[in-house]
Amino acid sequence: MEDFFTYSVILGIFVATVKIATPLLIAATGELVAESSGILNLSLEGTMTIGAFTGFLVANETGSLWLGLLGAAAGGAALGLLMAVMTATVKVNQVVAGLALNILGLGGAFFWYRSVYDEGGAVALPTVDRFETVAVPLLSEIPALGEVFFDQHWLTYFAVVMVPLTFVFLYRTKYGLELRSIGHNPEACDMRGVGIISRQYTAVIYGGVMAGLGGAFLSLSEAGQFFPDIIAGRGWIALAIVIFGNWRASWILVGSLLFGFLEATQLSLQAQDVNLPYQLLLALPFILTIAALVFNRSRSRVPLALTIPYHRGER
Amino acid sequence: MDTTPVTAPGNDILVAEEVTKVFPGVIANDAVNLNVRRGEIHCLLGENGAGKTTLADILYGVYRPDDGRVLLNGEPLDLHSPRDAIEAGIGMVHQHFELVPPMSVIENVVIGTGAKQWLDLSEARRRLEEFFADYDVEIDPDAEVGRLSVGEQQWVEIFKTLYFGVEILILDEPTAVLTPQGVDELFRILRQMRDEGLTIILITHKLREVIALSDRVTVLRRGEVVGTVNTADVEQRDLARMMVGRDVLMQADKAQHDTGEVVLKIDDIHLASDTGRGSLKGLSLDVRGGEILGIAGVSGNGQNALFDAVVGVRHPEQGTIRIADADTTHAPPHKVALQGVASVPGDRIAQGLMMDFSVKENLILGNQRARRFARAGVLNRAEIDRFADESIEHFEIKTPSASQTTSTLSGGNLQKIIMARELSGEPRLIIVHQPTRGLDIAASEYVRRRLIEERDRGVAVLLMSEDLDEIFQLSDRIAVIYDGRIDYVAEPEATSLEEIGLYMAGVVEAAGAAP
Numbered sequence: 050m051e052d053f054f055t056y057s058v059i060l061g062i063f064v065a066t067v068k069i070a071t072p073l074l075i076a077a078t079g080e081l082v083a084e085s086s087g088i089l090n091l092s093l094e095g096t097m098t099i100g101a102f103t104g105f106l107v108a109n110e111t112g113s114l115w116l117g118l119l120g121a122a123a124g125g126a127a128l129g130l131l132m133a134v135m136t137a138t139v140k141v142n143q144v145v146a147g148l149a150l151n152i153l154g155l156g157g158a159f160f161w162y163r164s165v166y167d168e169g170g171a172v173a174l175p176t177v178d179r180f181e182t183v184a185v186p187l188l189s190e191i192p193a194l195g196e197v198f199f200d201q202h203w204l205t206y207f208a209v210v211m212v213p214l215t216f217v218f219l220y221r222t223k224y225g226l227e228l229r230s231i232g233h234n235p236e237a238c239d240m241r242g243v244g245i246i247s248r249q250y251t252a253v254i255y256g257g258v259m260a261g262l263g264g265a266f267l268s269l270s271e272a273g274q275f276f277p278d279i280i281a282g283r284g285w286i287a288l289a290i291v292i293f294g295n296w297r298a299s300w301i302l303v304g305s306l307l308f309g310f311l312e313a314t315q316l317s318l319q320a321q322d323v324n325l326p327y328q329l330l331l332a333l334p335f336i337l338t339i340a341a342l343v344f345n346r347s348r349s350r351v352p353l354a355l356t357i358p359y360h361r362g363e364r
Numbered sequence: 365m366d367t368t369p370v371t372a373p374g375n376d377i378l379v380a381e382e383v384t385k386v387f388p389g390v391i392a393n394d395a396v397n398l399n400v401r402r403g404e405i406h407c408l409l410g411e412n413g414a415g416k417t418t419l420a421d422i423l424y425g426v427y428r429p430d431d432g433r434v435l436l437n438g439e440p441l442d443l444h445s446p447r448d449a450i451e452a453g454i455g456m457v458h459q460h461f462e463l464v465p466p467m468s469v470i471e472n473v474v475i476g477t478g479a480k481q482w483l484d485l486s487e488a489r490r491r492l493e494e495f496f497a498d499y500d501v502e503i504d505p506d507a508e509v510g511r512l513s514v515g516e517q518q519w520v521e522i523f524k525t526l527y528f529g530v531e532i533l534i535l536d537e538p539t540a541v542l543t544p545q546g547v548d549e550l551f552r553i554l555r556q557m558r559d560e561g562l563t564i565i566l567i568t569h570k571l572r573e574v575i576a577l578s579d580r581v582t583v584l585r586r587g588e589v590v591g592t593v594n595t596a597d598v599e600q601r602d603l604a605r606m607m608v609g610r611d612v613l614m615q616a617d618k619a620q621h622d623t624g625e626v627v628l629k630i631d632d633i634h635l636a637s638d639t640g641r642g643s644l645k646g647l648s649l650d651v652r653g654g655e656i657l658g659i660a661g662v663s664g665n666g667q668n669a670l671f672d673a674v675v676g677v678r679h680p681e682q683g684t685i686r687i688a689d690a691d692t693t694h695a696p697p698h699k700v701a702l703q704g705v706a707s708v709p710g711d712r713i714a715q716g717l718m719m720d721f722s723v724k725e726n727l728i729l730g731n732q733r734a735r736r737f738a739r740a741g742v743l744n745r746a747e748i749d750r751f752a753d754e755s756i757e758h759f760e761i762k763t764p765s766a767s768q769t770t771s772t773l774s775g776g777n778l779q780k781i782i783m784a785r786e787l788s789g790e791p792r793l794i795i796v797h798q799p800t801r802g803l804d805i806a807a808s809e810y811v812r813r814r815l816i817e818e819r820d821r822g823v824a825v826l827l828m829s830e831d832l833d834e835i836f837q838l839s840d841r842i843a844v845i846y847d848g849r850i851d852y853v854a855e856p857e858a859t860s861l862e863e864i865g866l867y868m869a870g871v872v873e874a875a876g877a878a879p
Contacts, residue, residue, distance in 0.1 A: 223474075223481050230464045230475050237462035240426070241476030241524075242447025347638060353465070361426070 058321065062313045063197045067205060068271070070309030072097070072263035074208040076287035077294070077301045078215045079259020083129075084291060085219060086252035087232040087354045088136050091147025092128060093260050094284025095154020098277075100125040100261025101268040102158040105275040106165065108177045114269055117177070118204075121265030122258045128154055129257020130250075137249040140358035151284075159277040179273040180204070202270045204262065209302070211259075216298040228252055232352030235359035245359060260284070289338040296350040308334045376438070377402040377563055378423065378454070378532055383432035385418055389772075392418040394587040395432065400532070405554060405564045407574045407595075409607055410584035411804040412775070416567045417459070419584070420534050423565075424456040425449040450476075455525035456534040459567075461517055465510030472509050473524050488527070495523055499553045511641070514541040514664055518550075526562075533557070534565045539573060540830065543662055544865035551577050569607075570833075571600040583607055608805050618816055623840070624653030625688075627793050627824035628674070633683030633693075635669045635848075644669045644680065645848035649826075653792065656815065656825040658839030659850070660832055660864050666848040667828050668710070671797050674826070675707045676700035687793060701730065703793075706786035708779070710797035710828070716782045719771040723763050724752035726770050727785050755784040760810070776807025783814055794818055795826040800834060812838055832861060846870045 076093055083090045090096075103124030108117025128150055135146040166175055182200050189199040219225040227243050228251075235245050263283070268275045286308055293308075294300035315330035342349075380398040384391070392415045400406045408416045421427050423434060425443030434441045436452055443449050449456070463472055474488045492505045501519050503512065509520060518541060525533060535554075539547045554577065558564055568574060574581050575595060583590040583606040590606045628651040635644040644666045651657045661667060672678040673685060676697040685693045687703045695703075709715035717726050728737050728748055737748055752766035759780045763773055770781065779799065786794065796815065800808035815838060819825050828845075829835050835842055836856050844852045844867040852867045866872045 221483050223478060223483050226467075226471060226483055227475060230467065230471075233464045233466055234462065237464055237472075238475060240424075240446050240456070240458065240462045242445060242450050243476045244447075350466070 058317060060193060060196060062310070062317050063193075065313035065316065066306060066309040067197055067201055068309075069312045070305040071202065071205045071208050071270075072266045072283055073287050073290055073308060074263075074302060074305035075204065075211070075266065076260045076263035076284065077290040077305060078208070078211050078298060079256040079263075080287060080291050081215060081294075081296060081298060081301060082219070082228070082259075083253045083256030084296065084352060084355060085225075085232045086228050086249045087235060087352050087357065087359075088132070088249055088253050089143050089147060089356045090129070090132050090253060090256055090260075091144060091288065092132060092150035092154055092284075093287050094280055094282070095151035095158075096125050096128045096257050096260035097154075097264035097267075097280045097284045097287075098158045099128055099154045100264030101279050102162055102264075102275050103261070104265030105177065105268040106161075108269055109175055114177065114180055117269050118262065118265055121261040121269075123261070125257040125259065125261020125264070126254050127257070129254040129260075132257065133250040133253040136358065137246045137253070140360065143356045143358070155277070158275075162275055162277070174274050174276065176274045177269065180270040202266070204266045204270055207262075212298050212302045219298070224248070229352070232354055235354055236361075239359070239361055260287075263287070286334055289334060292351075293334075293338045293341045295341065295345045295348075296352070307337070375402055376400070377436065378565075379435040379438075380419065380423065381433050381435065383419065383422055383429045383434065385415075385422060385427055386430050387418075391587050393422070393429070396584070396587070396589050398582055398589065399592070400563060400565055401580070402563055403558060403561055404579040405558050405566060405577055407578035407581040408565060408567045408584060409569065409571070409574050409581050409603060411569055411607060412802050413586075413804050414569075414584040414607075415587040416569075416584055417536055420456060420536060420565065420567055423449070424454060424534060447476075450528050450530065453529070453531040454534070455528055455530035455532070457518070457521045457525055457536065457538060459536040459538075459540065461514075461521055463509050463517055463520060465508070467509060469503060469505045469507055469509055469512075469520050472520055473527050475524075477527060491527065492523065495526070499556065501553075514662060515543075515546050518542070531561075532563045532565065534567070536567045537569070538566065539568065539570065541663060543868040544832065544861050545869055545871075546662075546865075547573070571603050571607075574603060575600055585609055618838070619820070621654060621820065623655040624822055626650045627653050627688055628826060629684075629686045630674070631684045631686075633673060633680035633685065635673055635678060635680045637669055642666050642669055643848050644673065646683070647845070647849050648683075649843060649850050649853075651793065651824040651826050653824050654819055654822045655840040656819050656827055656838050658835040658842045659826070659828045659845050660835045660842060660868060661828070661830070661845035662868050663830055665845050667797060667845060669848070670845070671707070671709065671795060671828065674700075674795050675705065698730070698733075701789075704789070704791045706789065706791035706794045708782050708786055708794070708796040708799055710801070712775075712778050712782055717770055717778060719769075721770055722767045723756070723761070723770055723773070723781060724748055724766040726781050727752050727755050727766075727788075729785060731785070731789070751788075755781075755788065759784040774807075776803045776810070779803060779807065779811055783811065787814070787818065791818075791823060793824045793826065795828075797828045798830065799827070800829075800831065808834075832864065835864075836861070844868055 076097055080090060080093060100121040104117045104121030107120030108114050132146060132150055135141045136143050180202050182202055185199040189195040219229060227238060228248050231238050231245050231248055238245055264280060267279050272279060290301055290304040290308060293304040311330050311333050315327045318325050319327050376399045378400040380396055382395045382397060383393050384395055385393040396419055410416045422429050425446045425448050441452060470485050470488050470492060473492060489505050496503060503516050503519060509517060518538060538550060542550060554564055578595045580592060581595050582592040585607060630647060630649050632646050632648050633644050634646055637643045642664050673680050676695050679694050684691060687705060690703050692700050692703060713719060732738060737744055749766060756763060756766060761777050761780045799811050815825055827838060839856055842854055842856055842859060843850045844864055846867060847870060
């Protein structure tokens with residue numbers, strides 16, 4: 050047990066925390082924007098899987114990781130577009146649409162992967178060279194802090210920068226105000242002449258792009274390859290983080306780091322063979338989310354019209 | 365507000381020609397003609413379901429007419445959405461507010477306005493403060509809209525619309541949520557706005573308001589225009605006849621009679637609501653057999669909590685509720701019903717009925733476990749059919765059959781289903797919330813007559829309504845609920861609309877004797 054509390058192990062946990070938090074944060078800030086418009090996109094897990102795959106596919110075919118990111122964004126956008134068509138235009142039940150697209154994303158990515166790379170028989174898994182971490186000059190020299198925060202992947206810096214940008218977008222721009230208004234009361238916006246469908250498309254497709262990029266972090270920055278369960282529940286955790294963060298960007302950052310920390314600790318405990326039930330740590334994000342829901346009950350910022358399709362003239 | 369010098373005051377500004385709008389099964393507007401003159405207050409008068417709101421929604425671009433056309437300043441106007449109407453200078457405040465409750469007053473006002481993407485609230489704040497100062501309205505621009513009173517929310521709605529710089533303002537039943545003094549205040553300001561050049565179209569079914577406020581009035585009945593008259597040339601009686609098509613009894617027949625024992629006794633109950641609005645804070649009242657106790661009040665002052673507490677949906681944290689000899693403070697709804705309590709909820713569609721169920725299923729809803737309708741958990745269909753047919757005949761429910769899907773019926777018939785169900789058990793207490801909201805005059809008269817019949821039978825009736833005329837018409841005693849308390853009870857002969865209004869607004873506090 051005393052081995053566990055060494056400097057290097059603890060530093061390792063913190064470095065891993067930030068890495069693990071990255072895809073969660075990217076997907077969750079995207080989902081925050083989508084949900085702000087009143088659309089709950091439950092297909093994050095499938096969308097991240099598609100993003101991880103299309104990112105890997107493009108990177109593998111072109112040899113460019115940056116083009117790979119574009120591919121991931123496009124894959125996520127495609128699923129986001131489907132979600133928007135089903136919910137904003139056709140007005141299908143959002144839970145049903147989300148779950149259906151989730152299965153489509155998971156199954157579709159695997160099918161596509163097999164049809165491209167599996168020639169039958171055991172083949173070595175194709176790999177790409179991963180993104181290198183990027184050390185920020187000077188800042189990365191700070192002991193401990195530098196290693197944890199300033200020697201990370203491009204996508205990690207991107208994820209962190211997106212937190213204030215998302216806040217500014219939602220609360221300091223006209224478009225963001227209108228998006229949030231739609232999420233609370235679409236009829237009020239319709240009567241004010243604010244176009245609902247176009248904004249919901251924008252928000253949900255944006256959420257898809259972010260989920261795709263979150264998935265690509267796993268295939269292009271972490272693994273350097275694609276395998277079917279690469280997302281391993283992170284899409285669901287990202288959804289939980291939006292709830293845990295009470296639909297606020299800053300608390301979504303906190304939630305991502307907290308859930309990342311729990312996961313990193315759990316992994317480290319297992320690796321060190323510490324005799325503690327790691328399952329408890331695996332369950333903690335969800336327990337915390339429920340606790341946050343109860344705690345925030347009276348001041349919940351949940352968009353009031355979340356999951357409710359809007360039909361003009363139904364009063 | 366600037367007056368446009370293009371046309372002189374008094375000319376037609378907005379005209380509807382032969383406008384027809386058909387919804388499945390009903391002609392909402394049948395070749396309707398309307399002409400509104402610049403700078404006038406024009407009332408659209410009609411019963412619920414006469415087509416007033418549909419006509420206004422067509423003028424505001426919510427619906428497109430199936431036939432006919434709309435002219436603005438003599439030019440045909442082709443509206444595809446409210447946005448088009450706003451750009452043409454037409455704004456509308458709906459009866460159901462179109463507000464975003466978690467956002468501030470200013471945020472609500474700027475939604476859909478301004479060209480700049482960067483959110484700049486200072487201009488809106490300046491204009492808002494100016495506006496409130498001009499018209500003597502006191503509202504904090506940074507307050508969260510959901511926490512304002514309904515009267516204040518209405519001001520936010522009105523200013524929100526004027527912020528677009530419209531020249532024509534359509535108001536749909538704006539007085540429904542106001543106290544009598546609030547109505548006077550609104551009318552004073554609307555006259556001021558008219559004198560400054562605004563054209564106002566006001567939708568109402570209240571004759572008194574038409575007489576008090578309007579310059580001209582167009583009366584609609586069953587989707588057709590009965591006529592347009594100068595308000596100065598007519599009296600309430602004439603308008604009533606135009607609106608209903610026959611002479612209307614303005615007073616319900618109600619014989620004096622003696623009251624019995626106390627049936628419902630509520631003592632100092634406290635019940636906190638989740639949002640903090642509409643909590644009960646030490647409310648006491650009692651209702652005797654054979655009397656109607658009418659509770660007046662602006663919505664949001666605890667009516668819903670009181671209803672829920674009496675029927676057992678929510679339980680007070682403190683205080684007691686007794687029905688006859690039984691303590692029902694913590695009893696669940698079906699136990700309360702067993703004490704002979706019938707309830708007619710304020711939102712008949714959300715709380716009173718399963719809209720996708722058949723009429724007969726709704727007629728036994730809640731009584732499905734009664735021995736009469738089920739044996740060993742299996743529904744007795746023959747008995748249910750018999751009961752349904754009886755109820756349909758007895759309560760004059762207009763439906764093709766007892767198996768008809770409930771959602772296809774009109775509001776009046778929906779209310780009759782609930783009344784038939786609730787009165788079938790011969791209750792000793794009836795609690796009704798907004799029993800005639802949205803009903804036409806014939807259905808309202810029917811519901812009121814039934815309530816008086818029950819009272820004459822010796823039943824205790826607790827009536828909550830925002831319609832003060834109804835309260836005065838039906839009640840043997842009138843109580844006012846304000847901020848979760850009842851501090852004023854009086855007999856209708858011993859009080860007045862004005863006095864009740866002051867208590868409803870909380871202007872006079874606890875000066876009247878508590879019961």
